[in-house]
Amino acid sequence: MFKYSKLAAAALIAIAAASTSVRAEDAAADPVVAKVGAVETHESELKLAIAGLDPQLANLPDDQKRVAALSSIIDVKLLAADADKEGLKDSPDFKQRLAFLTDRELHNAYFKKHVVDAVTPEEVKARYDKEVAAITPEDEIRARHILVKTEEEAKAIIKDLDAGKDFVEIAKEKSTDPNKSEGGDLGYFAKGRMVPEFETAAFALEKGAYSKEPVKTQFGFHVIKVEDKRKQQPPALEQVEGQVRQLVMRDKYLELLEKAKADAPIDIQDAALKTAYDAVNKPAAEGEGEAAPATEGQQ
Numbered sequence: 001m002f003k004y005s006k007l008a009a010a011a012l013i014a015i016a017a018a019s020t021s022v023r024a025e026d027a028a029a030d031p032v033v034a035k036v037g038a039v040e041t042h043e044s045e046l047k048l049a050i051a052g053l054d055p056q057l058a059n060l061p062d063d064q065k066r067v068a069a070l071s072s073i074i075d076v077k078l079l080a081a082d083a084d085k086e087g088l089k090d091s092p093d094f095k096q097r098l099a100f101l102t103d104r105e106l107h108n109a110y111f112k113k114h115v116v117d118a119v120t121p122e123e124v125k126a127r128y129d130k131e132v133a134a135i136t137p138e139d140e141i142r143a144r145h146i147l148v149k150t151e152e153e154a155k156a157i158i159k160d161l162d163a164g165k166d167f168v169e170i171a172k173e174k175s176t177d178p179n180k181s182e183g184g185d186l187g188y189f190a191k192g193r194m195v196p197e198f199e200t201a202a203f204a205l206e207k208g209a210y211s212k213e214p215v216k217t218q219f220g221f222h223v224i225k226v227e228d229k230r231k232q233q234p235p236a237l238e239q240v241e242g243q244v245r246q247l248v249m250r251d252k253y254l255e256l257l258e259k260a261k262a263d264a265p266i267d268i269q270d271a272a273l274k275t276a277y278d279a280v281n282k283p284a285a286e287g288e289g290e291a292a293p294a295t296e297g298q299q
Contacts, residue, residue, distance in 0.1 A: 030042045030043050030044045031043050033046050033070065034070060034073070034074065036074055036077040036078060036081070037081065039077055039081070041070070041073050041074075041077070045073065046066065046069055046070060046073065049069035049070070049072055049073050050065050050066065050069040052069075053065060053068060053069060053072075110256075111253065114252065114256060115249050115252045115253050115256070116249065118252060119245055119248050119249055119252070123248050124237075124241060124244050124245050124248055125237065127244050127247055127248050127251075128237045128240070128241075128244045131244065131247070132234045135234055137231035137232045137233075137234075138190045138191065138231070138232045139190065139191070139203070139229065139230075139231065139232070140188045140189055140190040140229075140230060140231070140232045141188065141189065141202060141203060141205075141226050141227075141228065141229050141230075142185075142186070142187060142188045142189075142226070142227045142228040142229075142230075143186050143189070143202050143205075143224055143225060143226050143227060144167060144168070144171060144183055144184040144185050144186060144224070144225045144227060145171075145175070145177065145184045145186060145198075145222045145223065145224045145225070146167070146170060146171045146174060146175040146177075146184050146222065146223045147175050147176050147177040147184075147219060147220050147221070147222055148174060148175070148176060148220060148221050148223075149176065149220050149221070150220075150221060151214050151216070151221050153174070153221065154214030154215075154221035154222070154223055155214060157170055157174060157223050158210075158211070158212060158213075158214070158223055161210055161223070167183070167184070167210065167225050168183030168184070169183075171183045171184035176220065177219075184225075185227075188228075188230070188232075190232055191203065195217050195218065195219075197215060197216060197217045198215060198217050198222060198224070201215040201222075201224055202224050202226060205224065205225075205226040206226065207226055207227070207228060207229050208225075208226065208227075209225070209226060210223060210224060210225035210226075211223055211224045211225075
């Protein structure tokens with residue numbers, strides 16, 4: 001496994017997005033949508049242009065995206081024809097840029113074939129199981145609370161609870177928290193989610209118990225009841241499948257790169273650039289930098 005900078009990770013995501021290019025369709029299913037002089041523009045080219053639109057246009061309705069893409073194609077073809085007449089395609093600058101763009105598109109096509117299209121459901125499931133197994137489950141509790149402005153109000157509520165009154169009904173009647181309609185239910189949470197005073201008091205309670213003294217925080221005075229205690233649950237595969245798939249894709253991509261590097265040694269002439277490149281691409285310990293699926297939040 002190799003450690004990559006945030007820049008490289010962002011590039012990988014961009015490559016994945018770019019790799020979803022549209023295939024050229026059979027001529028019979030690829031009608032001409034416009035002509036610029038004698039040059040035809042087909043539906044497949046329009047789809048490619050739509051896929052390459054500026055992200056700011058991604059939320060446009062489909063018909064507007066087609067118009068924007070077609071406008072772009074026509075503009076390009078008009079000036080490309082003039083550029084061809086001037087012989088610009090034979091200039092050194094153009095040839096250099098064309099070579100760069102050709103390499104990039106070949107890279108993207110290879111990435112799509114050997115990474116994006118090569119990921120199997122079995123690989124995603126295996127990686128999910130590996131990530132889940134690496135998670136150390138935290139303790140979490142499900143709690144309710146009643147929030148009031150004064151300590152006297154909180155003490156009166158505790159007396160009502162001692163007398164057998166229902167916590168949920170009191171919360172609905174007297175709590176000032178917006179969740180009063182749910183009986184003060186806070187769902188499941190682990191440590192670090194609540195303010196320290198509340199967290200300390202809540203995690204000290206046993207299942208089914210409520211606080212015998214008001215708990216003061218910046219929000220007011222709380223009476224807390226713990227409904228349940230459990231180990232934090234991992235997310236279902238369906239919830240994090242996209243993230244796990246990205247991990248599998250990254251591993252495949254890095255494997256391809258390492259094989260390619262072994263076949264073609266890299267010699268960077270600029271000393272400072274070589275130092276920076278080596279630092280970004282140096283080998284790392286197994287699993288370093290890998291992100292496990294996010295753990296489940298409130299239920």
